[in-house]
Amino acid sequence: MNILAIGCHPDDLEIGCSGTLAKYAKQGHNVIMCHVANGNRGHAIIMPDELRDIRTKEAEEAGKLIGAAEVINLDVPDLEVSSYNEDIVKKVIDVIRYAKPDVIITHSPEDYMKDHVEVNKLVFDASFSSSIPHMFTENPFYAPVVPIFYMDTLAGVNFLPTEYVDITETIEIKIQAVNCHQSQIKWMKEHDKIDFLDFVRTCSKFRGLQCGVPYAEGFRQCTTWPRFRTKRLLP
Numbered sequence: 001m002n003i004l005a006i007g008c009h010p011d012d013l014e015i016g017c018s019g020t021l022a023k024y025a026k027q028g029h030n031v032i033m034c035h036v037a038n039g040n041r042g043h044a045i046i047m048p049d050e051l052r053d054i055r056t057k058e059a060e061e062a063g064k065l066i067g068a069a070e071v072i073n074l075d076v077p078d079l080e081v082s083s084y085n086e087d088i089v090k091k092v093i094d095v096i097r098y099a100k101p102d103v104i105i106t107h108s109p110e111d112y113m114k115d116h117v118e119v120n121k122l123v124f125d126a127s128f129s130s131s132i133p134h135m136f137t138e139n140p141f142y143a144p145v146v147p148i149f150y151m152d153t154l155a156g157v158n159f160l161p162t163e164y165v166d167i168t169e170t171i172e173i174k175i176q177a178v179n180c181h182q183s184q185i186k187w188m189k190e191h192d193k194i195d196f197l198d199f200v201r202t203c204s205k206f207r208g209l210q211c212g213v214p215y216a217e218g219f220r221q222c223t224t225w226p227r228f229r230t231k232r233l234l235p
Helices: 012-026 048-066 086-099 114-129 168-179 182-192 196-211
Strands: 002-007 030-037 070-076 103-106 148-151 163-166 216-221
Touching: 002 012, 002 086, 002 114, 012 030, 012 048, 012 103, 012 148, 012 163, 012 168, 012 216, 030 048, 030 086, 030 114, 048 070, 048 168, 048 182, 070 086, 086 114, 103 114, 114 148, 163 196, 168 182, 168 196, 182 196, 196 216
Parallel strands: 002 030, 002 103, 030 070, 103 148
Antiparallel strands: 148 216, 163 216
């Protein structure tokens, strides 16, 4: 299968679903990771242009660890992600047409900040629009209206999974992938006193407790027609 994961910032996919993406990759599926925002405003000391470049490299390194075939950066500045911006909508449509996914993973509509929620809306709208022949982008239209799975929110707040993926075999890959984002990990530890690697591991362990395995990631499926399939799409 072709798996397309679309997150907002570099590190969002690593936090929310990288154990699952690594499991897909281990099973031989083609995984493409895309982040819409470039993460340029995610630090108080590193200036935006420099941070943009740092975070792009961190995301590429994490993607290699996960086993992704490609990491795509749509390069939208932080806090400027908008589902009403037609240029951004067309970029997301084009990524979907390029990836030809069997399943898309993205943010929950109840996530904790505007950029994340806007990505959720972008993916929902673009994944339908990608099937419309006369919506023109660089890549030709892709007929299926693709199933969407929403990944966990930060700390699992306001999110009750309806499906789980056992990531016990890929938990260390997940932690290593998150650790690639040192511009965030180091800052949070030094200035916010948050051990984010422990944070991510604890959340994965909690989801594991819910479904009877050591570590898991939780998901909810987008429940609109015609996005259902008769087979399980999560690994």
